[in-house]
Amino acid sequence: GESVGLHLPTLSVQEGDNSIINCAYSNSASDYFIWYKQESGKGPQFIIDIRSNMDKRQGQRVTVLLNKTVKHLSLQIAATQPGDSAVYFCAESYNAGKSTFGDGTTLTVKP
Amino acid sequence: GAVVSQHPSRVICKSGTSVKIECRSLDFQATTMFWYRQFPKQSLMLMATSNEGSKATYEQGVEKDKFLINHASLTLSTLTVTSAHPEDSSFYICSALGLATEKEYFGPGTRLTVL
Numbered sequence: 001g002e003s004v005g006l007h008l009p010t011l012s013v014q015e016g017d018n019s020i021i022n023c024a025y026s027n028s029a030s031d032y033f034i035w036y037k038q039e040s041g042k043g044p045q046f047i048i049d050i051r052s053n054m055d056k057r058q059g060q061r062v063t064v065l066l067n068k069t070v071k072h073l074s075l076q077i078a079a080t081q082p083g084d085s086a087v088y089f090c091a092e093s094y095n096a097g098k099s100t101f102g103d104g105t106t107l108t109v110k111p
Numbered sequence: 112g113a114v115v116s117q118h119p120s121r122v123i124c125k126s127g128t129s130v131k132i133e134c135r136s137l138d139f140q141a142t143t144m145f146w147y148r149q150f151p152k153q154s155l156m157l158m159a160t161s162n163e164g165s166k167a168t169y170e171q172g173v174e175k176d177k178f179l180i181n182h183a184s185l186t187l188s189t190l191t192v193t194s195a196h197p198e199d200s201s202f203y204i205c206s207a208l209g210l211a212t213e214k215e216y217f218g219p220g221t222r223l224t225v226l
Contacts, residue, residue: 034215036217041220041222042219042220043204043206043217043218043220044155044204044217045217046214046215046216046217049214089154089155096208096213098145098157098160099145099157100157101157102154103153103154104153104154
């Protein structure tokens with residue numbers, strides 16, 4: 001079946017460094033991608049999204065890059081802060097339908 | 112805006128009992144809500160899609176008679192775990208699809224522990 005996966009299960013960075021979290025997806029028909037942040041014991045929190053007609057989108061301290069050729073999605077966090085420590089999930093959907101979540105990457109920011 | 116609440120946030124019950132979890136969109140209407148289950152250190156797994164005024168659509172492997180879903184209004188969906196057993200212990204998360212934005216807004220989750 002279709003799946004969305006993450007390359008690395010854990011990522012540890014120093015406070016102030018940039019973080020890059022990667023995601024591979026397998027459904028070439030997916031047209032909408034989202035990054036979520038989930039803190040322990042809480043629901044997912046929307047970070048940023050991108051549609052398939054774009055290859056880059058920037059938010060506050062975050063950038064999402066989409067490479068449809070290799071079906072790859074990445075989340076870049078600039079100047080990572082301790083408050084960014086969480087599990088990050090990518091998700092993909094098609095035609096405003098249900099989302100399929102990836103496995104998640106645990107980001108740990110060392111002070 | 113776009114706040115989704117869940118109640119209760121945490122519930123402990125005995126094996127064999129039924130538990131109802133409510134999901135509410137507080138400041139927007141949602142014809143579609145989703146129910147997910149998340150085991151420790153795992154991703155969110157979609158259980159079912161809840162449609163207002165019609166039957167829920169269940170994912171493969173999810174027992175519809177065990178996980179009863181009712182979407183009675185544009186702001187409320189309920190998930191009832193019937194005859195709960197310890198293996199049903201999990202973190203249950205709902206989301207609501209905004210009509211105008213088509214974005215998915217998540218609730219804070221409900222921690223179910225079945226003894």
